[in-house]
Amino acid sequence: MSKKEDSRGKKGSHQTELYAEVPSTCLPIVYSPEYNITFMGLEKLHPFDAGKWGKVIHFLKEEQFITDEVIVLAREASEADLLVVHTARYLNRLKNAILEGSREWSLVVATITEIPPLLFLPNFLVQRKVLKPLRTQTGGTIMAGKLAMDRGWAINVGGGFHHCSSDKGGGFCAYADITLAIKFLFERVEGVARATIIDLDAHQGNGHERDFLEDRRVYIMDVYNRHIYPGDGYAKRAIKRKVELDWGTEDMEYLQKVELHSEGALNEVRPDIIIYNAGTDILDGDPLGGLAISPQGIIKRDEIIFRAARRRGIPILMVTSGGYQKKTARIIADSILNLHRQGLIGEEAVEGAGPSHVPLMMSKSVSSGAMFSAI
């Protein structure tokens, strides 16, 4: 596929920077320092870690898994890119809502406490300090979609805004990056006709669900705490495989369900791409998630999903989604390092890494090996 065809798309789509060629020396790990949200120190007053994305990269460098030269620099999604999914009405409302300090955005901020105290900032700063990072992370997810097809896997260190749909934002999600990545692939990459979303953030996804409600090309599996935000019954109709959890669910039950249902989902429909929404707000002690998964449980979970994808030779795109405790970045980095150690990602990663491999890290509560053989 030539560069020109790539950037124009097969249906005469708009010109985009997001599908530019990436040097083969780069790993398909997408990030930009622009991801991080800072408010001149204000963010330190809040438990929300608005710099987790940069810390993940810092830890990965510290462990010598990556250098600046081998990561792919995310670009900000342009207005034309966003219009592939979003309505002009929504994009304008987002700008105006913030410029006018409208209640809509304030309410989102106030009710979804994942967000730092933006209410006290002048609106132009909110635009620059929040929306630009979110647009860059959105660009990163779209870029990672193409990279996953080229390389077999890709990780966007940010993204995963699963509460935003084409015409409605919410829950810290201003742009529908997952819907965008999938629509870009459908429009621009030959051979992508079906996608499966595996959404393992603690919250029910409702953005991409609403966007793909009538679209049979997209299969959605979602595992979430049934008692928390958003409880969107309308969007639930788009979830083909729904796994509802109760407060305080622990590793053993969680991992068993994740493995059973990810295997089931991928056996039911074989997609051309898997989008893995790897939220870490399932972590024990998360003020919003209400689940009790250990750091080792999260690492094991990511391994289960990558193994299921790689064993089948299905390209996988991972986004990091929710989870903003201070220790979250370390866990995400440890999980990526574990994927590498298991031979599931990296230059040398080979398709077909078998399920027989014994995981290096396993929490005490999940040490029963038989539990995790493919079901």
Ligand SMILES: [Zn+2]
């Ligand atoms: Zn969440």
